Amino acid sequence: MEKQTVTIYDVAAEAAVSMATVSRVVNGNPNVKPATAKKVLAVIERLDYRPNAVARGLASKRSTTVGVIIPDVTNIYFAALRPGIDDIAMMYKYNIILTNSDDAGEQEVNVLNTLMGKQVDGVIFMGNYIDDKLRAEFKRAKAPVVLAGTVDPNNESPSVNIDYAAAVEEVVTNLIARGHKKIALALGSLSQSINARIPTDGLQTGLNQGKIPFDDALVYEAGYSYDAGRKLQPVIADSGPTAVFVGDDEMAAGLINASMESGINVPDDLEVVTSNDTIITQITRPAITSITQPLYDIGAVAMRMLTKLMNDKELDEKTVTLPYGIVRRGSTKSAD
């Protein structure tokens, strides 16, 4: 039993008007006499007519759909940007096609292309780095792209971020002020990626100002997960830093738990600072000092920018940098 679909023609016939008129009332075009509008509405109701968004998209060339590209749905950081994106999208009546890029360069290009094939009106892109290939695709795309929580080193695409390097620098400066000299950095992705370079830059700047030489050996790459953090712990312990900045909260949780279990007290023997202020930072014991990022706002502002671009409006600023903060918890010693 195939469900029959009632079209705009059926409504037109039933209401004894032309389909153009039906189209007008459906789209709220004021050029319709209230009486006929009411009549049409009644028929629509009775026939349970639903406009076909695909046909509408073909005719109008707008799909009221935006694509969102995310490296990994389970990544708690990018996932945290989604509520902001979702809310603003919903506010402007856009639907979202959400796609995983698996953080792989090739895949990211594919995903972008299939989104464009679906005629999305715009794209929010999240990822760990922007390479030339991707940048070329963005330019070629006929729909606007906005980066959220993602840095384009060439600064070609509109984007929303915090000044992550400055945040790391501030963390490091605080650590140095409290006497630390061996400060480690635990990251997830490859060191050539931009999202690894930024914190590394922050660390270097901070160390420079404290007249402490930068030591490559204290920068670790493991992967952003709880288990990665656990596994990294003995490795880090070997080189004996007294403080570590971690790029991901789950990873920091793993590092802390493993440290405590092996007799290294946090924060007495090792101070830990992390990046994303997710709920994880409150759950661990000790709780974790963290950079605070306006995650919701990053998503919301990015989506807001995208709505402007999709309506051919100018952007006030192409690159938005939102303020960060630092919240102190038990994983660091108080400065006092």
Added chain:
Amino acid sequence: MEKQTVTIYDVAAEAAVSMATVSRVVNGNPNVKPATAKKVLAVIERLDYRPNAVARGLASKRSTTVGVIIPDVTNIYFAALRPGIDDIAMMYKYNIILTNSDDAGEQEVNVLNTLMGKQVDGVIFMGNYIDDKLRAEFKRAKAPVVLAGTVDPNNESPSVNIDYAAAVEEVVTNLIARGHKKIALALGSLSQSINARIPTDGLQTGLNQGKIPFDDALVYEAGYSYDAGRKLQPVIADSGPTAVFVGDDEMAAGLINASMESGINVPDDLEVVTSNDTIITQITRPAITSITQPLYDIGAVAMRMLTKLMNDKELDEKTVTLPYGIVRRGSTKSAD
């Protein structure tokens, strides 16, 4: 500078063939001489032609897109089903339109309707309860709907679940075997919702078998969040249960942390068991004993069922019940 779009006609003209032929090579139809196929492919490449999925959808009446309805993207339980859904969808080349229902009845119906308007080929629905209105919409929809991690009490829609009541019962039985008599239940949603009734049933059955009277006052509703768990702690402590089953991991983490801080030792004074075996259960101290659910599989199987339905195949079984487990951690005392 409007980006011009190259259509199938442009390719056809340029390659000196008909558009039907172009369509064939694009869709991998074998009825094309390799030579002409190659020629067409070359032109496609040169003109950088991208098929318009919207037009294709209109003509073919298939959008190769499925809708996924989720109550709240930040809910870690439903979020955990997504990788399974995503992977299978990707495997079958379906895109996903992800929409939040905010767990509100009205909203769920709306969301479903706009998805249908977008001509999705099918829908995966996750939610906390299925009411009559929703059930009616499912029936009316022209695309199939599969429930994931969601129970339809009327059992009308295909669904994938674990036997959650049995799992809770087993937990309770274990608790009783170790001497517990006052066992509390901490849930998130309203007690009339099915997802609250199920664990309550499990608790009751377990208690019955242990000849312990069921006490309504020991069933709490707070909300599935860390803070809700923290706030609930003093309330629960007042009635002095010696064990509690919690419906959500973050909530359990809040409860445990708050308990420890107020001098109630877990597990000595209070044993805690939770539901979803997310990474949270490993991060807390003590770590949390939990029901283990094949979350990935629930999503994957649901999506697999949906692909069958979308291709008019029969389902082997309409209601799939996957096995659960129980993993013991520090929040409960060992039975030995």
Added chain:
DNA sequence: CTGTTAGCGCGTTCAC
């Protein structure tokens, strides 16, 4: 193997 011809359901001029 390849081309022709109809639509798919709707938005949008342009006349009436």
Added chain:
DNA sequence: GTGAACGCGCTAACAG
């Protein structure tokens, strides 16, 4: 105010 007609880009028979 309202309707007729065309086109969006593509798939799907049907001929040839």
